[in-house]
Amino acid sequence: MRATELLSRPVVDEHGRPLGRVHDLRIARRPEQHGPARGWAVAGLAVGGGRLVHAWGFAERRAAGPWLLRKITARAGRVARYVPAERVLAWGPEVVRVRTGGAELPPLLEVVRP
């Protein structure tokens, strides 16, 4: 599976309700015991919000400005959510299915390093 196939794939909850699209993958270094590779594993997904908000880095607040771009992207940035990999029931091929248990997903900004 290519990472870019996952990007922009629709995300739904266990009842098939849409949660937006995958806009970014959060990756973390794998612990050494998982083989010789110092590679990464997918830790979670960034879901929801606008495509550009993620592409331009505002969804994870990489930038504080300029003021105008921050204003334009502010609302969409707040909508971005984080889905931990453990909650993913199926990664594809058509949709990413996620277990929410009826609860709200955490905002992306809460789990991103400032």
Add this chain to the structure above:
Amino acid sequence: MTTTHMGAGTGVRWVAVSAAVFAVVMASLWFGHAPPRSAAAYARQGAETVGYLRSQTRTARLWVDAVASGSATHQAASVALREAEDDASATAARFAGWDPPAGSDAVRATVTALGDEVTRRLAELRIAANRGRWADLPGVARPLPDLAERLGAVADELTAASRS
């Protein structure tokens, strides 16, 4: 990252977009190169043409002055005089290539006659320069200011005619 899920509509959309772009380009080309169709548009083009002829005449005159006063080299002046002549004949030929709308024959006669005259005068300058007759150049150029005045007057007339 945009196109991973575009599916079957992609091909159709591409064709539609390409066709639209092509249509706009063709329309623009037509707009840019369509000949003048009304008498007013023809007169306006005539004024424009005569304005350029005047510009080329005066440019040539400036180069003659510059070379006569020792301000410009012979090489540069002979290149510039040839350019002025080439421009003038291209300007005149472009206008002559358009069919005059009904009632515009007089405009055509005036403008093409001026085009011929300017081209002829500038050719004389170019020939004198290429023969190295630099001392004669101011003499050959003597009619130019007069000619430029006449061109200016005709341009004003045609502009007025295009507005009425």
Add this chain to the structure above:
Amino acid sequence: MRIKPSMLLGFTLGTLSAIGGFIDIGDLVADALVGARFGLRLAWVTGFAVIGIMCYAEMSARIALKTRRPAFDLARSRLGPGYALGGLIGSFLVTALLVMAELSGIALALQLASGVHYLLWVPIAAVVVFIVIWRLPFEATERIYGLLGLAMLVFVVAVWHLQPDWSRLWASATTVAPTSGESWPAYLFFAVTLVGAQMTPYEMFFFSSGAVESRWRPKDLVEMRVNVIIGFPLGGLLAVAIQAVAFLVFFDPGIRVEHISQTVLPVALALGRVGLAIALVGVFAATFGATLETLFATGYDLAQYFGWAYGEVQPPARATRFTTTVAALLLLSTALALTTLNPITVTIYAVVFSSVLLPFAFLPVLLVGNDKRVMGELANGRLSNTVGTITLLISIVVSVAAVPLLILTKAGAS
């Protein structure tokens, strides 16, 4: 304070960018044309262009010396490969036209100096350009053409020697409206043309790639800023001087500028043969420098898009795809120049299309300049952001208006 040779050396990077990038064939044509038709009534555009390009050149160079990543690199990593590919193809086409026009500019300067037809000089100029690309080190090249480009200052001297009515010049420079007999669309079209000629994206790509190649590090920040602060306003001053001399000599007789020979004619009238000779050296150096810059900028763009090795500091065999691209583009442009296509017309089209690409080039730079995780303490301050945002907004307007104005005014003919 003792000035180290390396500082002078670094300074020439800015001078070359200013002379070769700011004053290139686009300016030699557009400034003279605009001066003859509108006097100094579009000088404010040059003022805006200088501030805008200074802002983005500084920003992209600051990013380059912090991250070793030049401007086009950012376009792809921030805005995705599809977006960047559009920018790449667009800038490739525009630069191919520009290289053709710059090469013709070299040939036209040589024609005016020698009297031999310019088409004969085109292949010779192309061969010399190729040898310089192949053999001469980056720094020697920029030093030679940066210094020779200073000959363009003769245009500033010529303004004084033409003994202008200064109050008339001032009145013209402070009027924002077309001259009588000219239309607003034509006025705005030439405003767009000047923006395209003076805020060319390739200046930014070249400047930031040059900063990476010269291995500038954050400690070179001051030197880089000195380059920007001296280099680009110098280019702007030259541009206004060209507008002014064209105004003084051509405006009253109603002369339309159609040739490079007309650009240098006011200098000859003001300063005689010596002035003319110096102006021709300046034109030669500016177009030669700009040929190199446009060629490299295109090679850089392509190399950075695909992540290839690039570089004028590398021997050609270490960056073969880059070298091959540059050589192929040079060949293509030479062929284009030999078709006897009018280089002045090509220049106008090239700068107008270049202005269409501006916002695409600026946006990623502005985004990364603000990325604190990448830029740390070198992130944009309020000044960079304010000027950068305003420049970006104006460039969007220019980009949208450019082609409709081109069509509406028939490339400024009416």
Add this chain to the structure above:
Amino acid sequence: MNDHESLRFTLLDQQLVDAEDRPVGRVDDVLLDLPADGGPPVVVAVLTGAQALGERMGGPAGKLMAAVASRLRSGEHRAEPVAIPASAIGDHADLVQLTVPLGDLPHVAGLERWLAHHLVEGLPGAGDARD
């Protein structure tokens, strides 16, 4: 706080340089594998080259790019885009740095080598491609 990071900003589309700082290409895509035991996908390789990029972009332009890139390659592997195993990836601050030199990755930057070999090296003053 979690120590995960954005694929988009730290890996995808970033510049790849080899162990000697030579530019190798860009991360044109990332190959993921779903472990059989049901864990999250892991990064097994980064893909580089116009073939991977063209396949990623899709559409007429992408298809063309992938087809041309595939044609330019030789050998039996040409159906698959060039992959660099995750084990060869080291540091990734501003650039993604590989732990091996370009010479150890025979499939990478094929065109660069071909041009060096057939076109550029033969000319005087080109310098040496292999130093």
